[in-house]
Amino acid sequence: MAFNLQASIEIAGVDAVMIVFDAKVDKQINQQVHLLREAIIQAQPVWLSDVVAAYHTLMVVYDIQRTTFEHVQHWLKAQLIELQQRQVTPKVAGIHEYFVCYEPEFALDIERVCHCTGLSAEEVSQRHSAETYHVYTIGFAPGFAYLGDVPNALQVARLDTPRTKVPAGSVAIANQQTAIYPRTSPGGWNIIGRVAGWTDRSGLKLQAGDQVRFTSVSKQRFLEIEANSQSNHIEERHDD
Known part of the structure; x- marks a missing residue:
């Protein structure tokens, strides 16, 4: 499926950012949220603490002793661009x-x-x-x-x-x-x-x-x- 880059990255706390897609309950948007979550987990950056998916948002929690908001924001933008540039297939659903x-x-x-x-x-x-x-x-x-x-x-x-x-x-x-x-x-x-x-x-x-x-x-x-x-x-x- 084609990945939509239309997402913003916002501060969600002192140690968390929120990636926000279109604010609606939509299956395709939700699949993109989970595709990004899987990509982040697979990359496993050393500063990653948790990744929490919802309908159209993905919260990324990071270790403030290992990185900064600016670095996380830049890294996530790169992940979004990479996903957009290649065809990605959702995992086989249970x-x-x-x-x-x-x-x-x-x-x-x-x-x-x-x-x-x-x-x-x-x-x-x-x-x-x-x-x-x-x-x-x-x-x-x-x-x-x-x-x-x-x-x-x-x-x-x-x-x-x-x-x-x-x-x-x-x-x-x-x-x-x-x-x-x-x-x-x-x-x-x-x-x-x-x-x-x-x-x-x-x-x-x-x-x-x-x-x-x-x-x-x-x-x-x-x-x-x-x-x-x-x-x-x-x-x-x-x-x-």
């Missing part, structure tokens, strides 16, 4: 598939979503599970992956008042993004289903740049997968 039950007892906000979109509950599940989603970034909580893009017809704003408790494995949407709550926690996204067989470790498998697919299953199938998952989890604990 693909994760999840079985989701969209039945009302798991889809806590389905009535609201149907009201806002004019879609039926069946249409919501069909449209949501028809897409392959890109993992833009990991944040909010360990394993919380921000996925996109939700079809335009299915986009709904966040809840006005967040819930104090969202069950782990809940599948939710907010505007053009969707996500799986990795653990039971507060949350303000619209809950439209729940992943079968979800465990605390499940979310940790997701990495930025990966792909996610959802398959709709019945409540009966959901319970069967849950039972098998619980049995396997018990066996794993005994093995440990």
